[in-house]
Amino acid sequence: MRLKVVAGNWKMNKTYGEALMLATEVAYDASKVHHQRLLTILAPPFPFLSAVSRSIEGTEGMAVAAQNCHQEEAGAFTGEVSVPMIISAGARFVIIGHSERRMIFNESNELLLQKTKSAINHGLKPIFCVGETKAQRDSGKHFETIKEQLDETIFHLNEFSFLEIIIAYEPVWAIGTGVNASAAQAQEMHAFIRQTISGKFNQKLGDSVSIIYGGSVSPKNAKEIFSCKDVDGGLIGGAALNTEDFSNIRKAMISCLE
Numbered sequence: 001m002r003l004k005v006v007a008g009n010w011k012m013n014k015t016y017g018e019a020l021m022l023a024t025e026v027a028y029d030a031s032k033v034h035h036q037r038l039l040t041i042l043a044p045p046f047p048f049l050s051a052v053s054r055s056i057e058g059t060e061g062m063a064v065a066a067q068n069c070h071q072e073e074a075g076a077f078t079g080e081v082s083v084p085m086i087i088s089a090g091a092r093f094v095i096i097g098h099s100e101r102r103m104i105f106n107e108s109n110e111l112l113l114q115k116t117k118s119a120i121n122h123g124l125k126p127i128f129c130v131g132e133t134k135a136q137r138d139s140g141k142h143f144e145t146i147k148e149q150l151d152e153t154i155f156h157l158n159e160f161s162f163l164e165i166i167i168a169y170e171p172v173w174a175i176g177t178g179v180n181a182s183a184a185q186a187q188e189m190h191a192f193i194r195q196t197i198s199g200k201f202n203q204k205l206g207d208s209v210s211i212i213y214g215g216s217v218s219p220k221n222a223k224e225i226f227s228c229k230d231v232d233g234g235l236i237g238g239a240a241l242n243t244e245d246f247s248n249i250r251k252a253m254i255s256c257l258e
């Protein structure tokens, strides 16, 4: 049975005190409302990784993710953060290939593969993002785009490394816009990704990888999206900054498991 995941990507939001308060509130909520198949992940900004990790320590079913990593282990890369640093701060996951990294910071598929390999080699699990732009969807190229992103990145991994990955399908047009993919659009793409993985590796792997959806998930639409057969949870941006909204999104996931 696949792991279900609700992950909050805080992006470049919150100060130290605010981050600690949010993490503490989410951990309290998760200690009251939980399910053994659900993993709740918080992805705070780098400076708060340690403090957030400590504040969720001992809460079952919770983990911390970094939002990015550098591909090298150490060295003269002023301002960068390596995978061993992230692990030493208490994180178990790292988001790689978010569309904001791809588009604003020009991260190529080649670079994303290097980052992914570095993470896996050190035991940090990637939440690997793929997604098409509005223009790509409007021109009917969404499946082709996702296939290409997979082909040029995580399809270069071997089967054992691939097992470490969570995939996040995040259509760029849905991120931070308030326009989510419909449940049917999400299901269709998640099924496509799963079939593509089965074709590339084998069906067992395709069936076992968790594929989560991201893009304007809210307490209102979460249940409909999460109840799709091939959707294993969500990567949440805006709604993860508010304890109540995030809690209701977690509850929506749990209600699909009962």
Ligand code: PEP
Pocket: 009, 170, 174, 175, 176, 177, 178, 214, 215, 216, 217, 235, 236, 237, 238, 239
């Ligand atoms: C995201 O940034 O990964 C995201 C899905 O954002 P939002 O939920 O705000 O659309």
